[in-house]
Amino acid sequence: MPQTSVLTITDLCTEFETDNGQVRVLDGVTFHVPKGKTIGLVGESGCGKSVTAMSIMGLLPKPFGQVVSGSIEYTHQDKVDDLATLPAEKMYQMRGNAISMIFQDPMTALNPVHTIGKQLMEVYQLHQSKFSKKQRYQLSLEMLEKVGIPSPKQRMLEFPHQLSGGMRQRVMIAIALACKPDVLICDEPTTALDVTVQAQILDLMKSLQQETGMSIIFITHDLGVVAEICDQVVVMYAGKVVEQADVFELFDYPSHPYTQGLLASMPNSQSIPKAMLPTIEGSVPNLNDMPVGCRFSSRCPYQQEKCLQRTPVLEMKNAEHQISCHFWPDLPIKGSRQESVL
Ligand SMILES: Nc1ncnc2c1ncn2[C@@H]1O[C@H](COP(=O)(O)OP(=O)(O)OP(=O)(O)O)[C@@H](O)[C@H]1O
Ligand SMILES: [Mg+2]
Secondary structure: OOEEEEEEEEEHHHEEEEOOOEEEEEEHHHHEOOOOOOOEEEEEOOHHHHHHHHHHHHOOOOOEEEEEEEEEEEOOEEEEEEOOOOHHHHHHHOOOOEEEEEEHHHHHHOOOOOOOHHHHHHHHHHOOOOOOOOHHHHHHHHHHHHHHOHHHHHHHHHHHHHHHHHHHHHHHHHHOOOOOOOOEEEEEOOOOOOHHHHHHHHHHHHHHHHHOOOOEEEEEEOOHHHHHHOOOEEEEOOEEEEEEEEHHHHOOOOHHHHHHHHHHHHOOOOOOOOOOOOOOOOOOOHHHHOOOOOHHHOOOOOOOOOHHOOOOEEEEEEEEEEEEOOOOOOOOOOOOOOOOOO
């Protein structure tokens, strides 16, 4: 049965104006987010994960960054809006309400001059105006408790700078969840937190997802977290999607050489403690000097002439698995879970 998509991103191209001229950071990004599901967005640093999130949120730094083509269709109540072309004031209404984001850096999202309590209660006022001030206070307190903040009554009275980085991150998560959005975008939300709190927050997100049916885009470097919480995975490399699949399918049949490399570099139960894990040699190509053909070609163990000449397109293995490689389906499946990667 086809899944209902809440977000459908098609051929998204985003560019930045830099000192070295115009650079294309996202080049034809395509994927969809099914309702009520969690999509993991993975790839090495600089691949364009945060820029994808910022493009969806309409938060690219103006005037230097902009979506130059493609669409971001948001389906809600049988209506479809293209967020790529939505007027700024409409986009402002969408943010926080329909689509909410937890940022990599919590200081960018919290207001330094307002107390935590004021900021959280304001969210309830905006989104659930039926509650009295006393109820809003109580809900805020409960939400701080849910994200694992000790002495929440005292924290309500404090300002962001009085909190540690980890605490600020939890406050931001509380604010994003209080909005009960349709889509929650999480950009590395738990990396700064210790493992126990991270597990607690992931559990909280999952239970809220079950309660409200929200969809989540979860950006992370941690494939262990992806395996645990995501339903589907989108693998990005140098501004493009190179593979996307159902999470079990991806871990069982990683088909793009880049995905295989990422999985091979992940520790597993059979890794020898302190032993070096394999890494993908080389680095992501420079935005000003992108290879003509496949962007992964310079690091790919299977590189051949045609990889340098033509850009591969995303091909469907099945409805839930697409790969962008000239040699698919002829490559061996390496680094899969069947080889005990997990
Ligand atoms: N404001 C900007 N101006 C110019 N280039 C930018 C800007 N913001 C991001 N970029 C470039 O866009 C590319 C993608 O960056 P992005 O932040 O999306 O990567 P990422 O996948 O989120 O990496 P990380 O895992 O480190 O967070 C990088 O090459 C980055 O240098
Ligand atoms: Mg990022």
